[in-house]
Amino acid sequence: MNHRWFNVLGILVLLIFSPLVRSEVLQTCGGNNEWPPSSYFSKQVKGRVDGYSVDVLRAALAGSNFQVNVVLLPWARCLAQVKTGNGMTIAMGAAFSDKRAEIYDLSRPYLKLTPAYHFWHSHFPLGLQINNGAQFANQTVCILHGANPGPFGLVTGGTDNGATNYEALIGKIARYRCDVLAEYMEVIHGFKRLGHPYVSLPQLRSMPMTWQPRIPIHFLVSRNHPSTKTITALLNRRLAEMEQSGKLESLLKQHM
Numbered sequence: 001m002n003h004r005w006f007n008v009l010g011i012l013v014l015l016i017f018s019p020l021v022r023s024e025v026l027q028t029c030g031g032n033n034e035w036p037p038s039s040y041f042s043k044q045v046k047g048r049v050d051g052y053s054v055d056v057l058r059a060a061l062a063g064s065n066f067q068v069n070v071v072l073l074p075w076a077r078c079l080a081q082v083k084t085g086n087g088m089t090i091a092m093g094a095a096f097s098d099k100r101a102e103i104y105d106l107s108r109p110y111l112k113l114t115p116a117y118h119f120w121h122s123h124f125p126l127g128l129q130i131n132n133g134a135q136f137a138n139q140t141v142c143i144l145h146g147a148n149p150g151p152f153g154l155v156t157g158g159t160d161n162g163a164t165n166y167e168a169l170i171g172k173i174a175r176y177r178c179d180v181l182a183e184y185m186e187v188i189h190g191f192k193r194l195g196h197p198y199v200s201l202p203q204l205r206s207m208p209m210t211w212q213p214r215i216p217i218h219f220l221v222s223r224n225h226p227s228t229k230t231i232t233a234l235l236n237r238r239l240a241e242m243e244q245s246g247k248l249e250s251l252l253k254q255h256m
Contacts, residue, residue: 026231028057028068028090029082031075033144033165036190037255038093038111038217039072043194052255053092056110056248057219060238066231075146085224089231094220095148105223105232109216110239110248113184115152115209117141120173122203128180132211142178144169151215152182166191167198174203184215190255 030039030053039051049070057068068090073081081088083103093111094100117136119128130136133153142160143149149159160178163169172178188206191199221232242248 023065023067024227025067025069026061026089027087028070028092029073029078029088030070030092031078031146032072033075034072034191034194035093035187036194037186037252039070040190040194041072050255051092052111052252053217053219055251055254056239056242057090057092057235059242059247059251060235064234066234079146079220082220082222083224085222089222089225091220094218095151095215096218097148097150100148100220103223104220105228107219107221107232107235108239109218110243111217111252112214113151113186113217114214115182115212116185116188116206117152117180117182117209118170118173118188118204118206119180120176120203121205123173123176123179124205127205128207130180130207130209136180136209136211139179140177142169142172142181144183147183149182151212152209153212154182166196170198170201170204186256193256 030049030051034040037051038053039049042048042050049072054070057070061068070092078088078091082091091104094106096106100106117128117130117139130139136153140160141152141154141158142163143152143154144166145161145164147161149155159182160172163172169181173181185206185208188199219235221228221235225231239248
């Protein structure tokens with residue numbers, strides 16, 4: 001038997017007895033109301049999820065033993081499934097809260113968003129200038145069902161959060177059920193960029209909450225996954241590298 005056959009035999013032995021390294025697909029979710037620039041349904045490919053968070057996550061895990069499959073679910077279901085690890089491992093696009101920090105591993109932030117209030121021009125034809133939290137507290141505020149009120153200086157139960165989608169949410173201020181709605185400036189601009197008609201109406205006006213800081217956004221990792229610490233550590237390391245290299249900024253520009 002010549003050396004070539006010895007080499008072939010050696011390779012076969014290695015293939016048979018060496019442990020195979022297989023990629024694990026991490027099931028990942030965002031909210032199905034869409035939340036640009038973070039995540040939204042593709043306009044080109046039916047059913048595909050696009051967005052900055054999707055691109056960041058895939059780039060952060062590139063070359064590792066992990067891949068991602070991204071879906072958009074009702075946000076409360078997404079969070080619940082990541083909490084239990086039943087079907088989902090990572091939630092995209094989440095602001096910090098004490099409760100979330102008790103339940104999930106939070107990645108380092110990869111995005112900052114601007115808290116803003118939005119009003120219907122015909123109800124406030126001279127504009128609506130709010131300068132501080134005390135003035136804002138005097139307004140009747142609507143917020144999307146399941147949204148985190150903390151970054152807007154609001155408390156759970158202190159707002160009208162009955163709207164389960166953005167069309168219904170904007171309808172509430174149009175019908176004067178609320179004075180203002182609370183949502184990040186970049187999200188409303190993202191909907192306009194995607195051409196959503198109910199967000200692009202000229203009556204909808206937006207103002208930043210100048211008294212509130214910009215809000216860091218994180219990935220939430222299930223603590224009921226066997227590789228939680230490995231996933232979180234990998235994300236944190238790669239996100240830090242991507243921030244330092246300018247990769248995060250470059251990806252964000254593609255969705256703004």
